[in-house]
Amino acid sequence: MPQRALALFGFLLFSVFIGMFVASCDVTGTVNMPDGGADVGLDASGDVADLTTEDVALDLVEETSLDAAELDATELDATSEDLVLDGVSDVADGVEETFDIPQPEGPAPYEFGLVQSPITPWVVERFRAIAAAGTSQNDEVFMKVGDSISASAAFLNCFASPVPNWGAYAGLASTVDAFNAVSLPGGSTSFNRTSAAVEVGRTASWALSGSPAPINVELAAIEPRFAVVMYGSNDIGWFGSDHAATLRWYGDNMLALVDRLLQQGVIPILSTIPPRDDSAADDYWVPTFNGFVRALAQARQVPLTDFHQTLLPLPSHGLGSDHLHPNVGPGGGCDLSASGLQYGQNTRNQITLEALDRVRRAFAGEPPPDAEVLSVEGQGVPSEPMRIASLPFVHSGDTSQSSSRALSLYSGCSATQNESGPEVVYELQIDTPSALRFAVVDGPGVDIDLHLLSGSVSESACIARAHTAFSRTLAPGTYYLVADTFVGSGGGEESGEYFLVVMPCAAGDPECQ
Template identity: 45%
Template sequence: MLEEVRNAAASDECIQQLHPAAYPAGRTQSPLTPFVVENLRAVRARADDLQDDVFAKVGASSTVSTSFVHCFAGDDVDLDGRELEGTVSFFAEGDAGGTSPYTRESLAATVGWHAGRALDGDPSPLEQEVEAIRPGWAVVMYGTNDINIVTLEDYAENMLDLTDALLDRGVVPLLTTIMPRGDDPDADAEVPDFNMALRAIAEARQVPLIDYHRELVDLPDQGLSADGIHPSVLRDPGARACVLNPEGLAYGYNVRNLVTLEALDRVRRAVVEGEGAPDPAGPALEGDGSPTAPWVIDRLPFAHVANTLFSDHRELDLYDGCMADQDESGPEYLYRLELERATSLRIFVFDRGDVDIDLHVLDAPTEAGCVQRAHRQLDADLGVGTWYLALDTFVGSREQAGEYVLAIMER
């Protein structure tokens, strides 16, 4: 009887832990909690023709470069005592179209590309690469070129489409934040916004995020080569990108190889080998998005995904506090933010297709409480106290309800 009680308690605890993970700043590898691990296992279960020991490389020039992971297929590897040999060998034995995934020349990685290029065509380069090598995983990094080519909204839409395409096929994407832009101050100023969009997408889909940018900012020249846009690499005299000791980790490619290998090691152990989640479940998000129990913004940066098609709340229609005349009579969700200090925020909402979800900052959960609104992005300087966000569905010729991804960061 005591054993049954213990088993029941353990089962209840497991159920309580299975809620989406928050992806906080301050760590390079996003949490692999019990919920995330179960999510990744479910993705991999969608396709039994994919290979656990193969990953695809998806990106632009910093992914095409032979300094990115190629060296793990050779002998010049110094792990500096880290217990990663098993993962190096595991993927070295994978068959990626007749070669190892480390040295594979990916059809979904080309110099100069932005994320949308991987999705162009029928079949797209992404689809061609997946069918050619049948990977269980995909290491993805776009954004450096996107800053100069597309808007932030287009980037977010492309990355959502790319992520969803991989997930639908049973491939787990490992999304990687982009590097600083040492070549262009204006472009560099946009890097935090693009990385915040990527963080929000990773959290929305509960897939791994590798915060490469975090590891670079304190390195000499931010881990960038002389051109200010590509990573640097240890040379002695040739490239030694898999030397992962303190000397090597002063260089950008060496760091990317380490954090990528660590991410692959974490998913291999948790998902393939069944070792379980390496990270504990944090607290669940409080609230339900209603006017009486708004979701609580409990950290910054903050991200959340929801779908107004499933909202029963239609209390807010015309935000006259903002002198707004837009018809927001569609369903909405509310969030609450408690500030103990004056804070400058940048708030984004990303949606796709015909979906149109608008942002409203409120000092009370009423139409008259609106102090600021925007279609997709706004900057708000908020004082100490309680604030609300309303994510509301615009109504034109019809209600344009649907999925959105909310992202909030300090600026």
């Protein structure tokens, strides 16, 4: 260590040492200095009578002082660990000062019941990793991606003008100001721009189609850091009554859309879709489609707003006379008063703006608003399955990362498919009779099938299986759900990422008897 740095380091330690002795004294008395040093007396006021730490400090500073230029040029070998032991430092007043810096612990599970997905230290680090892929993106610009619900003039547009009534949400005004400060082509802002990736009647497939695709047109036009994304209301009935096939198609498209945004350094803010009160058959499947969206957001650790949840308690589910599109309050979509938030589009504006505010602040370096939470228990192998602690339940996994290959031909289901690839096992405890829908979505080149076992992890215990989805009413007992890898006739294992949804069936759902 250079001599000047050594002297400075010695001064710091000696000053702290002297301060500890001074602070530990009574109001009157003396402190016996070690090694035969002179006693330091304290008068009744508590002042040091003969020698103070300031005296020592001044003497040392005169001998070892460095100006700023010299200090910058001096290489200090001492690290914070040299000065702080076990996370505690002793300061001159005798109070222990702890250094508690929260560290990311792992991906956050997106639990049901929360309107906003958690933003933990881990999630913030994820935001920064995403942003590193797009250094040209503007941190105060977002794009809209969606169908007619997003094309509505009442969706966010009014935030480009003075807000008529903030209600309890005046704290969101700074985020509105930040996004309004950036002028986009045509003189619009993120709030009132007509997005090339939004159009009436469209699906997630449309956003990716064409050359250039609508999503690419909008990305190139405004270089946003964030994207507000909602598709599904049109997708859900695309293949008529075959909702399982529709879910596969929708899942592939949403996965591709989200990953394309991520590749550009754009942080997508996903949303669940509203009820389909215009079609009971489609509405029975809305929770399952929304479960997939939640699983996708959780897998990518990007924000999710639960629009569906906020609509359910509203009059008419916050929907207009067509029982499909959100209605708008008489004071306009930006009326965030208690009365205004009785309307669907107003509610979507509030939760979307709140999501933008939370993400923008965390991304800008403010403390994450949420604490770390525990993930799913278990290892996903027969001897230690992942535990489904509550319902509804979503999870994402990757069979290519599993070490378990215990199951192959599910004889209990009279199955002939070769499932000898790696699998992931979940345990489900049922306490009361429950009608449930089970669904799995995988990506291109991946083929994961779902199997329900009763009582034990064995092929003969299989009671239901499907390529995508099945439903079953379960009696009380212990069950196991297995996401298993299909092996083709050529012996190739089609392992990889999957998204699992376990959803209680809605009352009256004819497919869940």
